[in-house]
Amino acid sequence: MNGFVPISEPTERTLSRRLTREQRKKHKRRRVLRWLFGSTFTTAIFVAALVTVGFATPWGRSIRLTAAETVITTRHAYLAHFLTTPAEYSKLWAALHQAPKNTNAPRYIHVVSDTRSTSPIEVLPLSGSGWNGYAMLVHNPKLVRLVTAHVQNGMGEYISDMVKRTGALAGTNASGFEDPQGAGWGGIPVGLVMTGGQVVQWPKGTEDWTTVGFTKDGVMVMGRYSVAQLQQMGVRDAMQFHPELVVDGKPMITSGDGGWGYDPRTAIGQRKDGTVIFIVINGRFKGGSGMGASQRQVQDEMLKLGAVNACAMDGGSSSVLYKDGEIVNSPSTTDPNHQRHLPDAWLAFPSVEAANAYSR
Numbered sequence: 001m002n003g004f005v006p007i008s009e010p011t012e013r014t015l016s017r018r019l020t021r022e023q024r025k026k027h028k029r030r031r032v033l034r035w036l037f038g039s040t041f042t043t044a045i046f047v048a049a050l051v052t053v054g055f056a057t058p059w060g061r062s063i064r065l066t067a068a069e070t071v072i073t074t075r076h077a078y079l080a081h082f083l084t085t086p087a088e089y090s091k092l093w094a095a096l097h098q099a100p101k102n103t104n105a106p107r108y109i110h111v112v113s114d115t116r117s118t119s120p121i122e123v124l125p126l127s128g129s130g131w132n133g134y135a136m137l138v139h140n141p142k143l144v145r146l147v148t149a150h151v152q153n154g155m156g157e158y159i160s161d162m163v164k165r166t167g168a169l170a171g172t173n174a175s176g177f178e179d180p181q182g183a184g185w186g187g188i189p190v191g192l193v194m195t196g197g198q199v200v201q202w203p204k205g206t207e208d209w210t211t212v213g214f215t216k217d218g219v220m221v222m223g224r225y226s227v228a229q230l231q232q233m234g235v236r237d238a239m240q241f242h243p244e245l246v247v248d249g250k251p252m253i254t255s256g257d258g259g260w261g262y263d264p265r266t267a268i269g270q271r272k273d274g275t276v277i278f279i280v281i282n283g284r285f286k287g288g289s290g291m292g293a294s295q296r297q298v299q300d301e302m303l304k305l306g307a308v309n310a311c312a313m314d315g316g317s318s319s320v321l322y323k324d325g326e327i328v329n330s331p332s333t334t335d336p337n338h339q340r341h342l343p344d345a346w347l348a349f350p351s352v353e354a355a356n357a358y359s360r
Contacts, residue, residue, distance in 0.1 A: 068092060070261025070291065074316055095259040100210045104223030105247050105309045121170055121348055123323060126279065128297055130290040133265070133281035134321050134328055135305055136170060138348045141218030141274045145355050146174060146195050146237035148344045149186070156186030156341035159322045163347060166358050170323035171347035172278045173266050173340075175239045176314040186318070189343035191240030192227070196359045199227055206240050212268060212311050213238025220270035222247070222309045236359065239344065245269070245299040246310040258295030260312075264319035264332050265293050268346060269302045269310030277305050278346065280321040280329050287330025318342060 064083055072080040072092055081089055122137045138144055147166055149157035159171055175189040192203040192211060203209075213221045213235040221235055222244065230238055243260075244252045245267060264283035270276050279301055283292020295312055302310040317333040317340050333340045349355035 065092075066257070066261055068261070069257075069259055070263055072096065073260050073263065092259065097208050100208070100224055100242065100244050104225065105221070105244075120350075121323065123321070123328060126281070126301055128293065128301075131262075131281055131283065131293040131297065132287065132289050133279065133293070135301070136172065136278040136280070136321060136323065136328075136348075137305075138170075138276040138278070139274075140352070141214060141220065141270065141276050142352045143348045143350075143355055144214055144218075144237075144276050145347055145349065145359060146193070146213075146239055146344055147171070147347045147358070148189075148193065148195055148200055149342055151187045151343075154185050154187040156343045158337065158339045159320055159342055159345045160325075160327070160339060162342075162345050163322055166347060166349075167354055168347035168349050168358075170321075171345045172268075172280055172313070172321050173318045173342050174241075174268075174313055174344045174346050175342075176241060176318070177343045186341035186343050189239070192238060193344060194227070194230065194235065194238040197231060197234075197236050202227070203240060209240040209242045210244050210311050211238055211240050218274055220268075220276065220309055222311055241311060241313050243295060244311050245295065246302050246307045249303075249308050251296075251299050251303060253296045253299050256296070258299070260295045260315075262291040262294055263315050264317070265295070265298045265315045266313040266319045267298050267302060267310055268313055269305070269307030271306045272308050275306075276348075277302060277307050277310070278321065279305075280319050281315075282330045282332075283316075283319070284332035286332045289330070292332075313346075 065088065068080045068083040069092060071077065071083065073096065080092065084092065120139055120143065124135045126133045126135050147162050149162065156177065159173065163171055175191060175193065177186045178188040178190055189201055191206040191209050193201040194213065210222060211225050211230065213230060214237050215221060215234045216236050221233060243258065246252065246269060262283065265279065265281040267279045268276065279298055281293040281298060282289035298312065299310070317331060319329065320331045320339055321328040327338055331338055331340065349358065
């Protein structure tokens with residue numbers, strides 16, 4: 001697994017004797033970052049300084065609002081009030097909950113080519129200015145399924161456990177989840193959830209969110225649909241999130257950074273040949289990254305990879321890419337197992353037969 005695991009002081013002193021000078025410097029930098037961004041006190045000082053500069057200077061306003069965008073999309077959204085005026089906060093909140101720009105994304109007839117000459121699942125490193133992450137390409141879309149968690153006492157499930165119990169090969173996080181206490185338990189998804197053509201959870205107050213699903217033929221459907229429409233189209237698995245990033249090969253974010261600030265990101269898309277694209281971006285200084293990426297940066301990567309339609313999934317501490325028995329990215333969660341309990345996940349199976357066997 002990737003990620004930094006805090007260790008006790010005695011162990012740290014013993015370890016430092018065995019490290020090179022450069023390794024000790026790197027280890028020290030990690031401890032400093034952990035102290036700076038893991039302490040409530042130092043975080044409060046940082047926020048206070050940001051507010052002072054952001055309200056006192058014209059150039060600081062852009063930084064302040066970007067920070068507010070970043071915070072408002074996390075489970076600590078209330079902190080954005082301290083970074084904005086009431087009018088600014090209302091504008092940011094409205095931008096995040098506006099209706100999808102498209103009616104329904106066009107559907108394509110996919111011809112899935114013979115992939116025996118290449119791996120059915122590829123993972124590619126991605127990087128840009130101030131961020132890094134991965135793209136996972138699933139060349140046969142019929143291998144992809146939405147898998148719901150085994151929820152126990154209100155707590156969701158690690159994606160590693162979902163992969164192991166279903167026999168899948170890889171996967172990424174999907175739905176957001178209700179988190180009224182800020183505990184990150186991940187047991188109750190937000191929005192519509194369908195698996196095997198049946199409704200697991202009906203949408204609840206998420207009319208402004210986009211439905212993303214796959215038909216039995218592996219066609220990714222994206223837009224505003226009723227359950228009846230989804231079932232009529234033969235959609236097997238579906239969930240909801242936002243914002244839309246690419247529709248009919250065209251970018252949906254054409255000005256600004258998308259209004260979501262900078263954070264770890266997850267997104268799903270599809271090429272015209274059927275290949276499903278998953279993007280997972282590191283952030284919050286994990287995995288050698290900065291704070292993370294904007295939605296526009298993720299959108300641009302989707303376009304580079306040939307996505308015809310693409311939509312953001314839940315991000316932040318939920319962003320995780322799991323493949324071949326290990327976590328590929330560096331999730332920003334503080335969970336000791338380097339994962340977050342999730343309500344569901346998009347999983348890729350080793351064969352269509354294995355995916356169908358799970359779906360029945």
